[in-house]
Amino acid sequence: MATSTDERRHQVALDDGSQDHTTHRQVLRIIKRTGDTVEFDPGKISVAMSKAFLAVEGSNASGSSRIREQVEALTQSIVETFERRMPEGGTLHIEDIQDQVELALMRSGEHKVARAYVLYREEHARARAAEQQGIERPHPTINVTQPDGSRRPLDLARIETLVGDACSGLANVDAKRIVEESLRNLYDGVTADGVATALMMTARTLVEKEPNYTFVTARLLQDNLRREALSFLGLCEEATFGDMATLYSRAFSTYVARGIEFEQLDPRLAEFDLERLGAAIDYERDNQFTYLGLQTLYDRYFLHRDGVRYELPQVLFMRVAMGLALEEDDRDARAIEFYQLLASFDYMTSTPTLFNAGTVRSQLSSCYLTTVPDNLEGIYGAIRDNAMLSKWAGGLGNDWTPVRALGSYIKGTNGKSQGIVPFLKVVNDTAVAVNQGGKRKGAVCSYLESWHLDIEEFLELRKNTGDDRRRTHDMNTANWVPDLFMKRVSEEKEWTLFSPSVCPDLHDLYGAAFEKRYEEYEAMTRTGEIKLYKRVPAKDLWRRMLSMLFETGHPWITFKDPCNLRSPQRHAGVVHSSNLCTEITLNTSADEIAVCNLGSINLAAHIVDGRLDSEKLKRSVKTAVRMLDNVIDINYYAVPQARRANFRHRPVGLGLMGFQDALYKQGIAYASQQAVDFADNSMELISYHAIEASSDLAAERGRYESFEGSLWSQGVLPIDSVNELARERGEQYLQMDTSATQDWQRIRDKVRRQGMRNSNVMAIAPTATISNICGVTQSIEPTYQNLYVKSNLSGEFTVVNSHMVHALKERDLWDEVMINDLKYYDGSLQPIERIPEDLRERYATAFEIEPRWIVEAASRRQKWLDQAQSLNLYISGVSGRKLDNTYRMAWQLGLKTTYYLRAQASTRLEKSTLKGTDGKLTGVKPAAAPGAATGDSRPSSAAPAADPQQPMGSAPPLACSLDDPDCEACQ
Structure with missing residues (x-):
C-alpha cells in the first residue's frame, strides 16, 4: 500500500541474528493510550530500560559498555518477540510493549531494574491520570478516595496552595512544616475529609507554641466547609480561598433558592437584589475566624439539609442581615449595612438571632421573664409557657414569689399548700424534656424573694443530699433580695419570713414603700393577726445564702430595689426577677411576659492605635440599635403575652464583649484604676450613643407605646436614676460614682423632645458563644487562664492568650520552657520568676485579681445601664469573710445583680500530660512564688467536672453544663 512521502515510518527488518533495525520485513504500529497510532520505535524501549538501570546503579551505568550491550540485547529480544507474534505486521498497544519490557528484565535476572521500571511506569501512569483529572502534581503513592468510591492521586500542588493560603499574612507560621508533617500522617486510600483533618490536626497542635496557628487551622477548616457546601449547591467539588472571590456571589444566590425550596428560608429573601447583595459579600472576612469560632459556627449555626451544611460563613451573616432588614424601606442598602457590621466582628447578634434570622420561623429573642400566679391553672400555664418558649430557643427567668408557701391555707379545699418546691421540680424536668429546638439545652432560672417562707428550702434545691424529690439539679435559682434585708444584715437585726398568701402586696412594693409595709406585717405577727410566719436572724439567713452559693453555685444573689428604683418603666409595672443570666430587668405580670433582644458590641474591635475610636463606636452602636429594634417587629412569638409586652415596651439589650482584649490592646492591667476608668468611659460612650440612637429611631418610627410617664419622658436618664436609689436606700448604704x-x-x-423607640436599651449578657465566634474574651470577664483547653459542644480547643505571647516574644521570653511552665502553673505567669512584674500584672488571670476590681468596674458600668450585667465573681482562697465582703460590696456599690460565683480552692491538681511520667517537668517541680494563686480551677458547684475551661492536662468536662459560668444556653 502506497504511503505519503511526508509520513515518516520506522520499518524494522528482523533477519535471523541481525542487529540492524533499519531493514524491513514487516511494519508495526503502536496504539497510544489516547487511541492515536504511531510507528513502532525500538529506540524508545532502549531509553526506558536505560533509565531503569540508571535508577538502580546510579550515574556509573551511563558509561558502562556492559549496560549498553545488555540494553541492546534486551531490546532486540523484545523486537523478536513481536516479530514471531506478528510476522505479517500489525498494531500493538503501548501497554503490551511495557509488559514485555518488564518480562524481559525479570527473565534476565535484573529484578531491581525491573522494579525500577515498574515504578517508573506507575509514576508516568499517575501523571497521565492526574493530568486528565486536572491534578498538577500528583503524590507518587497516595490516592484519595472520593465520596463516590473512586480514587484519584493526592494533589500536592493543591495541598501546598491550601496551606500557603492559610498561612498568608500571618507571622511566625510555617506552611512547609504543616505540609510535611501532615503527609507523614496520610495513607493510600485516605478520604478527602481525612486529608483535611490531617492538615487541621497538624496546625492545631502548634497553637500552644504560636497563637496564629488557630487562624491557620480555621482557614484549613474552610476547605471542608467549601467542599461540603459548594458540592451540595452543585457549583463545584472543591475551591481554594482565592476561588471564593467569584464563587461566593454565585453560591449566595443558589443558596437562597435552595433554602426557600427546602422551606427553611423565608421566601421574602428572594425579593432582595441578590446580585447586589452577593457582590457586597467580602470573601476575605473568612480569614478573621479562629478555629474555635469557625468550628462553633459549623457545628451549631449553619443551615443544613440531611446533615449536609450548605451555608458558608459570609452567607450566614448576609442571611441574618437580610432577615433583620425585611421591613426596612431600602432593604438592600440596610442588609448590606447590617452585613458589614456583622462580618467585621464589630458587633454580633445573639445566638437565637444567628440561628433563625431570615428563616421561616424567626424566633430571634434571647430572654423571657415570667411571673407565676398563685393558682393551679396559672402555675401549669406558666410551665406550659416555659415549654413553648424553650422550644424556640429562649432562656427563661421565672418569678415564683407570688405562689403561697408550705403550710399556707387553701380556701378551695380547706387544706394546706405544699409550697413552691414540688412545682419547681416540674419546672426542672420540663427544662430537661424540652430543649431549645434540639440545638441547646433548655435553661431556666427561678427567682424567689428573701422574705418568702419557703426561702430556706429554696436555698437547698441544688444540694446533692437530702430528698431528691425536693431537688432541682438541672435548674438555676436566684435570690431576689430587698434592700431592707441587706440593712437588717448590716444592723444584725431579725428578719421575718411570710407566705405571700397573707401579704401579697409585698411582691409589688420596693424601696421605702416596701420597708413601711413590711414592718407593718411584722407588727401583725406580734399582735397575732398573722400566724404563719418565721423569724430568723438576718445575718444567719445571709450566711446560709452565701454557704449554699459556695457549696452548690446557687442561688445567685440579685437585688430587687436597684432593679426597680432605677427602672425607666416604674410607671408601667414592677421588675419581679431577672432572666437566666441576670442581665435583664424588665417588668412582668400575669398579662405580660417580658422579652429581651440581645446583641453585643465588640469593644476590642474599636480600639484603634491603642485608643478607643469613639467615632467608629458611634457608627456601630447606631446600626446595632436599629438591628435590635427590627427584631421586635420580625420576631416569632410562641405565646401571646410575650408579643403583647414586646410591642408595648419594645425593650432591647445592647451589651459588649472583648473588654479584657480592649485592656490588653491599651497595655492596661484589669486590676488597676485605669481599667476601672476605662470601664466607666467606654460604657458611658455606648450608653450615650445607644440612647441617642433609640431617640432618633423614635423620631423616624414613633415612640414606644408606654413612653409617657416613664423616666425617659421626665428627662431622667440611667445616670440620673442613681440619685433616686440613694434617696430611697439611704446614702450611707450607697457608694456609687456619678461622674460623667x-x-x-x-x-x-x-429624649424629651423626640421620645424613645425602646423602653430599655442596654444590658450586658455573658456572650459565651458569640465571643467565641468573634475570637475575643467574653463579655466583661477577665482572662480565665492564659493557656488552657476549652471544651464545649463543638469539642476541645487549645486556647492561648495571644496578647501575652506577643508580649513575651518582644522580650525574648517565649520558648519551650515557658510553654511547659505555663502548663504546669495552669496558665499563670505569677509563679514564673523570669517574668517582669509589669507583665505579671497585665496578664494576671481571673483568680489572681482581687474581686474588688471586678466589682468596682461593674459599678462604674452600672450607672450607665438601664438594665443590668451578667457579672461573674472570681474569688481565690474562699472564706466566709471574703464572700460576705464581696457581696456586700456589690450591693453597696449599686449593682443590680450578680451571676456565678467562681471559687478556687487552695490545693493543686497533679499534672498528667507534662514531660516525664511523674507529672513534673523533666522530673523537677518548679517552685511556686510566695502567695501565688494555685489550685483546682473548677467553679464551686456540685458538678465537679462542669467547668469548660480546664487547665492543660485536666479531666475533660461536661459540655455546656448549667453549673458552668460559660453556659451557652442563652448567648
Whole structure:
C-alpha cells in the first residue's frame, strides 16, 4: 500500500541474528493510550530500560559498555518477540510493549531494574491520570478516595496552595512544616475529609507554641466547609480561598433558592437584589475566624439539609442581615449595612438571632421573664409557657414569689399548700424534656424573694443530699433580695419570713414603700393577726445564702430595689426577677411576659492605635440599635403575652464583649484604676450613643407605646436614676460614682423632645458563644487562664492568650520552657520568676485579681445601664469573710445583680500530660512564688467536672453544663 512521502515510518527488518533495525520485513504500529497510532520505535524501549538501570546503579551505568550491550540485547529480544507474534505486521498497544519490557528484565535476572521500571511506569501512569483529572502534581503513592468510591492521586500542588493560603499574612507560621508533617500522617486510600483533618490536626497542635496557628487551622477548616457546601449547591467539588472571590456571589444566590425550596428560608429573601447583595459579600472576612469560632459556627449555626451544611460563613451573616432588614424601606442598602457590621466582628447578634434570622420561623429573642400566679391553672400555664418558649430557643427567668408557701391555707379545699418546691421540680424536668429546638439545652432560672417562707428550702434545691424529690439539679435559682434585708444584715437585726398568701402586696412594693409595709406585717405577727410566719436572724439567713452559693453555685444573689428604683418603666409595672443570666430587668405580670433582644458590641474591635475610636463606636452602636429594634417587629412569638409586652415596651439589650482584649490592646492591667476608668468611659460612650440612637429611631418610627410617664419622658436618664436609689436606700448604704464626661444635657433634651423607640436599651449578657465566634474574651470577664483547653459542644480547643505571647516574644521570653511552665502553673505567669512584674500584672488571670476590681468596674458600668450585667465573681482562697465582703460590696456599690460565683480552692491538681511520667517537668517541680494563686480551677458547684475551661492536662468536662459560668444556653 502506497504511503505519503511526508509520513515518516520506522520499518524494522528482523533477519535471523541481525542487529540492524533499519531493514524491513514487516511494519508495526503502536496504539497510544489516547487511541492515536504511531510507528513502532525500538529506540524508545532502549531509553526506558536505560533509565531503569540508571535508577538502580546510579550515574556509573551511563558509561558502562556492559549496560549498553545488555540494553541492546534486551531490546532486540523484545523486537523478536513481536516479530514471531506478528510476522505479517500489525498494531500493538503501548501497554503490551511495557509488559514485555518488564518480562524481559525479570527473565534476565535484573529484578531491581525491573522494579525500577515498574515504578517508573506507575509514576508516568499517575501523571497521565492526574493530568486528565486536572491534578498538577500528583503524590507518587497516595490516592484519595472520593465520596463516590473512586480514587484519584493526592494533589500536592493543591495541598501546598491550601496551606500557603492559610498561612498568608500571618507571622511566625510555617506552611512547609504543616505540609510535611501532615503527609507523614496520610495513607493510600485516605478520604478527602481525612486529608483535611490531617492538615487541621497538624496546625492545631502548634497553637500552644504560636497563637496564629488557630487562624491557620480555621482557614484549613474552610476547605471542608467549601467542599461540603459548594458540592451540595452543585457549583463545584472543591475551591481554594482565592476561588471564593467569584464563587461566593454565585453560591449566595443558589443558596437562597435552595433554602426557600427546602422551606427553611423565608421566601421574602428572594425579593432582595441578590446580585447586589452577593457582590457586597467580602470573601476575605473568612480569614478573621479562629478555629474555635469557625468550628462553633459549623457545628451549631449553619443551615443544613440531611446533615449536609450548605451555608458558608459570609452567607450566614448576609442571611441574618437580610432577615433583620425585611421591613426596612431600602432593604438592600440596610442588609448590606447590617452585613458589614456583622462580618467585621464589630458587633454580633445573639445566638437565637444567628440561628433563625431570615428563616421561616424567626424566633430571634434571647430572654423571657415570667411571673407565676398563685393558682393551679396559672402555675401549669406558666410551665406550659416555659415549654413553648424553650422550644424556640429562649432562656427563661421565672418569678415564683407570688405562689403561697408550705403550710399556707387553701380556701378551695380547706387544706394546706405544699409550697413552691414540688412545682419547681416540674419546672426542672420540663427544662430537661424540652430543649431549645434540639440545638441547646433548655435553661431556666427561678427567682424567689428573701422574705418568702419557703426561702430556706429554696436555698437547698441544688444540694446533692437530702430528698431528691425536693431537688432541682438541672435548674438555676436566684435570690431576689430587698434592700431592707441587706440593712437588717448590716444592723444584725431579725428578719421575718411570710407566705405571700397573707401579704401579697409585698411582691409589688420596693424601696421605702416596701420597708413601711413590711414592718407593718411584722407588727401583725406580734399582735397575732398573722400566724404563719418565721423569724430568723438576718445575718444567719445571709450566711446560709452565701454557704449554699459556695457549696452548690446557687442561688445567685440579685437585688430587687436597684432593679426597680432605677427602672425607666416604674410607671408601667414592677421588675419581679431577672432572666437566666441576670442581665435583664424588665417588668412582668400575669398579662405580660417580658422579652429581651440581645446583641453585643465588640469593644476590642474599636480600639484603634491603642485608643478607643469613639467615632467608629458611634457608627456601630447606631446600626446595632436599629438591628435590635427590627427584631421586635420580625420576631416569632410562641405565646401571646410575650408579643403583647414586646410591642408595648419594645425593650432591647445592647451589651459588649472583648473588654479584657480592649485592656490588653491599651497595655492596661484589669486590676488597676485605669481599667476601672476605662470601664466607666467606654460604657458611658455606648450608653450615650445607644440612647441617642433609640431617640432618633423614635423620631423616624414613633415612640414606644408606654413612653409617657416613664423616666425617659421626665428627662431622667440611667445616670440620673442613681440619685433616686440613694434617696430611697439611704446614702450611707450607697457608694456609687456619678461622674460623667459627655454632654448629657443634650441627650436629655433630645429624649424629651423626640421620645424613645425602646423602653430599655442596654444590658450586658455573658456572650459565651458569640465571643467565641468573634475570637475575643467574653463579655466583661477577665482572662480565665492564659493557656488552657476549652471544651464545649463543638469539642476541645487549645486556647492561648495571644496578647501575652506577643508580649513575651518582644522580650525574648517565649520558648519551650515557658510553654511547659505555663502548663504546669495552669496558665499563670505569677509563679514564673523570669517574668517582669509589669507583665505579671497585665496578664494576671481571673483568680489572681482581687474581686474588688471586678466589682468596682461593674459599678462604674452600672450607672450607665438601664438594665443590668451578667457579672461573674472570681474569688481565690474562699472564706466566709471574703464572700460576705464581696457581696456586700456589690450591693453597696449599686449593682443590680450578680451571676456565678467562681471559687478556687487552695490545693493543686497533679499534672498528667507534662514531660516525664511523674507529672513534673523533666522530673523537677518548679517552685511556686510566695502567695501565688494555685489550685483546682473548677467553679464551686456540685458538678465537679462542669467547668469548660480546664487547665492543660485536666479531666475533660461536661459540655455546656448549667453549673458552668460559660453556659451557652442563652448567648
